[in-house]
Amino acid sequence: MFALLRNSTAKLAAASVECRSLSSVVPKVNAKDFGIENEPILGYAKGSQERKSIENELARLSSSCTEVPIVIGDKEFKTKDVRHQVMPHNHSHKLAKFYYADRKLLQEAITKSVETQTKWDRTPIEERLRIWEKAADLMAGKYRQELNAATMLGQSKTVIQAEIDSAAELIDFIRMNAYFLKECTKYQPISENPKVTLNSMRYRGIDGFVAAVSPFNFTAIGGNLAYTPALMGNSVLWKPSDTAILSNWTIFKIMREAGVPAGVVNFVPADGPVFGDTITASPDLAGINFTGSVPTFNRLWRQVGENINNYKNFPRLIGECGGKNFHFIHPSADVESVVTGTLRSAFEFCGQKCSACSRMYVPESLWGKIKAGLIEKRNTLKIGDVTDFSSFTSAVIDDKAFARITSYIEHAKNSSNLEIIAGGTYSDKKGYFIDPTIIVSKDPLDKVMRQEIFGPVLSIYVYKDADIKKTMDLVNNSTAFALTGAVFAQDQKFLEEALETFKMAAGNFYLNDKSTGSVVGQQPFGGGRMSGTNDKAGGPHYILRWTTPQSIKETFVPLRDIDYPYMRE
């Protein structure tokens, strides 16, 4: 397959990259050659050391309700606006108590950030890299299970879903962004004769403050959104999601312990619109690092537009948003890969990964086998408490998500175009549990095929084999999103065709693999169209969005001549 990719990449690149060798357009694939490796994922087998320590940590965090303050500079604050984070799989259990910052406190945080930024930006890069390395080590060792337990209990992730997020992905973000910065500073501009003129480039943070607004679904994303701008010399107001408070607070504490000075990142849980209104009204807003839904990002973008005459800088707007990710199945596909990959993509973490497969297109010739496989394997999946290690998945995040997702299930029950072939039941009595649900749609444009549901609901359209081209165009054009997509086929020629047809349909594209599971440094992540600004978190260029570089030319010979030699001839 890599050979195929190489061929097509070369062909696709040929028009714009003439005379370049193949090796220059093909990424290196060996992690060791690349100079850095991903954090290993632990197995949590019964009796293993990691299993014992996660069980201890789960018991410890469950036995009390953790107090999470607002932190601005080195001061902690508690307001009268008290909130709680509950366990989604057992919503009567309060896991953390936290406080909303009001406008006045947010303004104080802005002032503190702006004040700190200039000092922090003077901290040598080597010193920042040392802090980030130390933080990654703390996350990989001493605090690994605290991060995982907070993610399991607070966001209802199973142990493996927590391990790939709050351990591996978070550690990778911290370690690799530091590595990318180190690599980036190796580039210096050309100096034709350095004894006469020396050219150099330095990477400055942006004066002002950056607002990091993070979603509930990945602990690691919160860490990346707040701490990559910080790494680059910015100061940050971090507004975590209400439903990921405890895990995000754990990251904040670790980063402080590793040496990030007070005031560089200010931890300010707040009501979303109050936060958005306050930061966009400040002339010091240097950028917004957002991950979440399209409507929220649209609102922030609009507010920045309305205030555009008031800012000191043009604020950077980075937003990674929703998706309606597809699996497209060719008649030559390996049926078992389709079944396994689709169930994992659609239902792991209740389909609450932005990359989760949410719509699938299956040829009539394979439908019988795929349908049987999906139903049979789906029926073996256990849905339950995350502390029961045999659960495949657990509850959805909160009452709002529960209401939204179940409204699509009710729509399916009431529509003659739609048939629920598995699941369709739910209960929020103890936790927000929704059975993994599979809907077959006769209408490829029904809302279940076009809108982001962000829950354990998979919608399928069965196409006539002869209509394959028409169906591919439909996949490309029937939603506003372009986040992830996957094609399953054994026919190599078809895979090449799919690379062309779906070129703009997904920012992360998979051939014979599921649409989820991108890894930092391996599949830099982000989508186009309404899925976001596609700045590729986890790739080497992401850090550049958070710097305002300065080019410096220094001349060592005195400036004497005002005229040019030809004028004296």
Ligand SMILES: NC(=O)c1ccc[n+]([C@@H]2O[C@H](COP(=O)([O-])OP(=O)(O)OC[C@H]3O[C@@H](n4cnc5c(N)ncnc54)[C@H](O)[C@@H]3O)[C@@H](O)[C@H]2O)c1
């Ligand atoms: N593309 C990606 O990389 C990626 C990754 C993860 C999640 N997502 C997307 O995130 C969404 C799910 O996350 P969510 O439910 O937390 O999204 P959300 O938009 O509801 O919330 C995201 C964050 O924005 C805050 N917020 C809400 N209103 C605000 C406002 N007016 N001003 C400022 N902040 C405001 C929330 O409190 C939260 O912290 C899905 O659409 C998913 O696809 C995308």
Ligand SMILES: N[C@@H](CCC=O)C(=O)O
């Ligand atoms: N890294 C994740 C994407 C995060 C979105 O929620 C994946 O590809 O599964």
